[in-house]
Amino acid sequence: MNKGIRRFLPQTPAHCLLIGTMTCGAILMANGLYIKAKAQLAQVLISHAWEQQKLTGDNHKPWPWADTYPIAKLSMQDQTPNWVLSGANARNLAFGPTLQTQTAAPDRKGNVVVFGHNDTHFSGLASLALGDELNLETRAGTKRYYQVTNVAVVHESETEWAANTPDDRITLITCYPFDSLTFNGPMRYIVVAKPIDPEIGLDDFSPTEFYTRHHTNKLWL
Numbered sequence: 001m002n003k004g005i006r007r008f009l010p011q012t013p014a015h016c017l018l019i020g021t022m023t024c025g026a027i028l029m030a031n032g033l034y035i036k037a038k039a040q041l042a043q044v045l046i047s048h049a050w051e052q053q054k055l056t057g058d059n060h061k062p063w064p065w066a067d068t069y070p071i072a073k074l075s076m077q078d079q080t081p082n083w084v085l086s087g088a089n090a091r092n093l094a095f096g097p098t099l100q101t102q103t104a105a106p107d108r109k110g111n112v113v114v115f116g117h118n119d120t121h122f123s124g125l126a127s128l129a130l131g132d133e134l135n136l137e138t139r140a141g142t143k144r145y146y147q148v149t150n151v152a153v154v155h156e157s158e159t160e161w162a163a164n165t166p167d168d169r170i171t172l173i174t175c176y177p178f179d180s181l182t183f184n185g186p187m188r189y190i191v192v193a194k195p196i197d198p199e200i201g202l203d204d205f206s207p208t209e210f211y212t213r214h215h216t217n218k219l220w221l
Contacts (some may be wrong), residue, residue, distance in 0.1 A: 039148040045062040045082060047070075054140070068098075071085065076124055077124075085097070096121055098115050099113070110168065111165040113171045114172050115173050117174065118175045124188060126178050128149075136170060151189075152190045153176050161173065168195050171212070173188055175192055
């Protein structure tokens with residue numbers, strides 16, 4: 001083999017390991033950047049669909065092949081708002097936070113449960129503390145203001161956090177820990193917030209056809 005070419009080939013197992021590690025790292029980094037870019041672009045398209053819904057009162061898909069639509073706008077402290085998609089499944093989670101459909105809808109009594117990925121749209125949950133405020137807006141423009149009352153790390157088997165409740169609250173759920181190199185581990189990070197004024201904003205101004213019908217929901221993702 002040409003000596004000039006051999007100079008650039010791994011000479012020892014350690015060299016092979018180093019090159020392999022660097023290659024894997026580059027692939028993981030590129031994949032992570034792609035996922036974040038896709039998540040951000042999706043939110044732009046979802047926000048456009050949201051504005052159309054507010055104008056027309058009809059459900060609008062954020063892209064032609066979507067089987068979901070924006071159902072609420074979630075704002076947390078000084079963070080960038082996120083538009084919430086109807087239907088908590090893995091496909092929708094790639095594009096934004098998702099509303100669990102078997103519990104309360106926005107502006108309905110009960111537990112409004114929203115899931116999100118901890119490395120994109122719900123990365124900001126790590127900075128929320130007791131007493132912080134957030135709000136949830138319907139496409140009719142009505143807002144419900146909440147204050148964080150509980151933050152917890154639980155096992156995925158503790159599904160009571162995602163069950164409906166007799167009191168009004170919003171429960172935000174993501175995977176834990178935030179800096180994990182693995183996906184969909186067994187731990188969940190929970191933020192619970194309750195209405196600042198429980199007597200205001202209980203009427204539902206959203207359309208009767210509130211949820212998508214062609215997907216299978218899961219309590220924990």
